[in-house]
Amino acid sequence: MTPDRLNRFARHIVLPEVGAMGQARLATSHVVLVGMGGIGSPALQYLAGAGVGRLTLIDDDVVEASNLQRQTIYTEVDIGQSKAEAAAAWVTAFDPALVVDAHATRITRHNAAGLIAGADVVLDGCDNFATRLAVSDACVKAGVPLTSAALGRFQGQVANFAGHRDGQACYRCFVGDAFDAEDCDSCADLGVLGAMVGMVGAFGAMAAMRVLLEGVSTLGDPQWGQLHVLDGLKPSLRTMRIARDPECSGCGAGA
Numbered sequence: 050m051t052p053d054r055l056n057r058f059a060r061h062i063v064l065p066e067v068g069a070m071g072q073a074r075l076a077t078s079h080v081v082l083v084g085m086g087g088i089g090s091p092a093l094q095y096l097a098g099a100g101v102g103r104l105t106l107i108d109d110d111v112v113e114a115s116n117l118q119r120q121t122i123y124t125e126v127d128i129g130q131s132k133a134e135a136a137a138a139w140v141t142a143f144d145p146a147l148v149v150d151a152h153a154t155r156i157t158r159h160n161a162a163g164l165i166a167g168a169d170v171v172l173d174g175c176d177n178f179a180t181r182l183a184v185s186d187a188c189v190k191a192g193v194p195l196t197s198a199a200l201g202r203f204q205g206q207v208a209n210f211a212g213h214r215d216g217q218a219c220y221r222c223f224v225g226d227a228f229d230a231e232d233c234d235s236c237a238d239l240g241v242l243g244a245m246v247g248m249v250g251a252f253g254a255m256a257a258m259r260v261l262l263e264g265v266s267t268l269g270d271p272q273w274g275q276l277h278v279l280d281g282l283k284p285s286l287r288t289m290r291i292a293r294d295p296e297c298s299g300c301g302a303g304a
């Protein structure tokens with residue numbers, strides 16, 4: 050690393066849980082972010098801030114005025130623009146040393162394999178189950194770990210999945226097959242508090258970093274299959290283990 054980069058990441062490097070080795074790993078890592086909304090925005094800010102060297106951003110939406118309450122990377126000038134492209138422009142302005150790819154497209158089971166190819170981890174912060182399941186199945190097939198970060202009103206759920214590894218659950222083991230249809234609830238109907246979704250996005254960024262640093266530094270314990278459930282109202286955090294479903298159609302006998 051150059052003196053400029055060493056200085057930029059000095060607060061990480063002095064942390065024993067990250068260290069110089071961890072920072073070097075982050076710099077050569079590739080994270081794919083699915084959904085550049087309320088979860089993806091802060092997740093991107095912290096992953097770019099952490100110096101993750103390559104970022105692939107996927108979202109087929111455009112920025113709307115009602116997004117600005119929680120989607121922290123966008124400003125009024127972005128309204129009407131592609132979220133993926135506006136987010137990529139944010140990355141380039143923030144740190145031109147990072148490589149960023151924008152895909153203003155919806156990720157589906159037909160194109161997911163190509164979009165996640167080469168990723169060290171996929172962080173899914175999208176807003177519907179059909180996409181989440183397509184992403185999960187593609188991750189299992191490609192052998193790519195998945196960080197899943199989701200929010201329902203004041204309950205956040207964050208977990209790392211490695212369904213491609215022996216004995217580990219995938220996201221589909223957790224939610225089952227019933228949700229392949231389009232999602233029933235949405236932020237527009239139910240409302241969402243900006244700071245709450247921000248907590249979930251930041252939590253997701255940290256979970257993804259745990260995957261990237263596995264085998265490199267002590268932060269690198271991905272806690273596979275442990276679902277962290279944040280209650281934003283109390284507030285409180287509890288953790289539960291997701292069991293592998295042997296009949297799962299994503300990672301098990303049903304695949």
Ligand SMILES: [Zn+2]
Binds near residue numbers: 218
């Ligand atoms: Zn599974």
